[in-house]
Amino acid sequence: MPASNVSAETRFVFDYLDRNAAAIASLGDAIFRFAEPGLQEIETVKLMTGILEEHGFAVERGISGFPTAFLATYGSGDPVIAMHTEYDANPENSQASGIAEKQEIIPGAPGHCEGHNVNAAVMVAAALAIKKAKDQFGIGGTLKVFGAPAEELVLARPYFVRDGYFDDVDAAFHDHIWGELATEYGQIQIAAVSAEFTFHGETAHAGLAPWRGRDALDAVVLMDMGVAQYREHMEPTMRAHRAITNGGTQPNVIPAEASVWWYFRDPSADGAYALFEQAKKIAEGAALMTKTTWDVTVKSAVWPVRANRTLAETVQRNIDMIGVPDWSDEEQTLAKALQKAADAPEIGLHTEARPLTGPAEMIMASNDCGDITWKVPSARLWFPSNVPGVSYHHWTGGAVLAHSIAHKGAVAGAKALAASVLDTFIDPEIVERAQDTHAEELGDITYKPLLPADQQPPLGANEELMARFRPLLEEQYSKETPVFE
Numbered sequence: 001m002p003a004s005n006v007s008a009e010t011r012f013v014f015d016y017l018d019r020n021a022a023a024i025a026s027l028g029d030a031i032f033r034f035a036e037p038g039l040q041e042i043e044t045v046k047l048m049t050g051i052l053e054e055h056g057f058a059v060e061r062g063i064s065g066f067p068t069a070f071l072a073t074y075g076s077g078d079p080v081i082a083m084h085t086e087y088d089a090n091p092e093n094s095q096a097s098g099i100a101e102k103q104e105i106i107p108g109a110p111g112h113c114e115g116h117n118v119n120a121a122v123m124v125a126a127a128l129a130i131k132k133a134k135d136q137f138g139i140g141g142t143l144k145v146f147g148a149p150a151e152e153l154v155l156a157r158p159y160f161v162r163d164g165y166f167d168d169v170d171a172a173f174h175d176h177i178w179g180e181l182a183t184e185y186g187q188i189q190i191a192a193v194s195a196e197f198t199f200h201g202e203t204a205h206a207g208l209a210p211w212r213g214r215d216a217l218d219a220v221v222l223m224d225m226g227v228a229q230y231r232e233h234m235e236p237t238m239r240a241h242r243a244i245t246n247g248g249t250q251p252n253v254i255p256a257e258a259s260v261w262w263y264f265r266d267p268s269a270d271g272a273y274a275l276f277e278q279a280k281k282i283a284e285g286a287a288l289m290t291k292t293t294w295d296v297t298v299k300s301a302v303w304p305v306r307a308n309r310t311l312a313e314t315v316q317r318n319i320d321m322i323g324v325p326d327w328s329d330e331e332q333t334l335a336k337a338l339q340k341a342a343d344a345p346e347i348g349l350h351t352e353a354r355p356l357t358g359p360a361e362m363i364m365a366s367n368d369c370g371d372i373t374w375k376v377p378s379a380r381l382w383f384p385s386n387v388p389g390v391s392y393h394h395w396t397g398g399a400v401l402a403h404s405i406a407h408k409g410a411v412a413g414a415k416a417l418a419a420s421v422l423d424t425f426i427d428p429e430i431v432e433r434a435q436d437t438h439a440e441e442l443g444d445i446t447y448k449p450l451l452p453a454d455q456q457p458p459l460g461a462n463e464e465l466m467a468r469f470r471p472l473l474e475e476q477y478s479k480e481t482p483v484f485e
């Protein structure tokens with residue numbers, strides 16, 4: 001699109017983000033080095049909220065009972081537009097940037113091998129650009145910036161929605177790293193219920209008097225068998241997978257307590273919940289057989305992720321204006337080497353943005369932002385800070401996350417996000433139309449939280465891991481502080 005067709009407001013945010021490219025890179029790199037997994041994003045949130053506060057945002061920390069969640073607000077009145085993203089790393093994902101081979105920065109440590117560090121940098125940069133444009137051009141409306149912890153545990157955002165944080169929001173935007181600059185509409189991801197079952201029995205000496213024991217681990221095993229037998233009768237779209245989180249302590253003590261953590265998934269919220277209900281019956285059966293008792297904690301329960309067509313069209317207009325970064329030969333060579341290592345087609349980095357796609361092809365994974373997307377019209381922006389085809393949560397997915405590929409992709413992503421959000425502030429018709437098409441898209445489905453009304457956030461994940469690795473990670477923290485003008 002010729003530069004003359006770009007509005008003054010859009011030109012303003014593009015220029016601001018180009019001028020602040022070094023700060024965007026520095027912010028993403030700093031979070032990469034913090035390498036904080038879900039619920040431990042302490043330094044990450046301190047840095048993000050510090051920058052937002054310094055630039056005039058009012059920050060509420062610890063929303064919905066999550067110490068590493070936040071809401072940063074700027075402006076007032078209608079419309080109310082939200083941005084939200086995640087910033088957690090993963091266990092065992094320590095990987096150096098800029099090389100096409102596995103190289104842990106700290107052996108065994110957590111790290112970013114997908115790119116949520118860049119998600120955070122893009123959202124903060126876009127928020128600052130929008131704020132500056134609102135000031136410069138006297139644009140009204142409220143911008144709400146949500147920091148969502150522990151996406152990898154599919155955790156926080158259903159709590160935000162249940163607790164009313166989106167009741168006054170008119171439209172919402174989510175940015176996520178990918179191998180291309182793209183958006184889409186329709187249903188993108190599936191629903192999930194994350195629930196931990198705990199069985200309670202009685203200890204006994206497993207040699208001397210096993211008949212005196214009531215074995216909680218037996219109940220976990222029988223529940224596992226019960227769900228396995230049930231698989232034949234599940235809808236083909238359903239998924240159930242688990243980890244035994246407490247399997248007893250030592251063989252000669254019959255365990256009085258044992259736990260298994262399940263994810264139940266389906267493209268529909270009702271389907272995921274129906275599978276969970278069946279699992280509760282299986283747990284009851286396992287308890288009867290073993291003379292144990294049981295309880296269940298729903299850690300989280302998320303709706304599928306969907307994206308609204310009107311907002312997708314708005315984002316796509318900006319994507320087409322921005323285009324993908326100009327990749328260097330060195331960046332293309334590194335990308336191809338990583339694709340080779342990941343056993344993916346060696347196509348290098350995309351040199352064009354993807355045209356608007358929809359209805360989207362659903363991927364059989366979940367994201368905790370699902371509830372937001374049924375509550376309010378929502379957009380998903382994918383930005384090109386990772387290499388197409390690499391494996392996430394694997395070293396190939398972490399090898400460019402503090403490299404010029406991530407940095408350049410982040411500037412493109414921040415531009416697309418800032419310009420699209422700004423469009424909704426400037427043109428009230430976009431929000432009105434988005435709300436109409438949102439209602440049409442939902443049809444006769446009425447959103448109600450899957451999360452139990454009294455469920456408290458399960459905290460404490462990754463605590464022991466970080467107690468071990470934080471002192472080592474601290475030695476690797478960035479020495480520079482990102483400075484946005």
Ligand SMILES: [Zn+2]
Pocket residue numbers: 114116151176
């Ligand atoms: Zn992710």
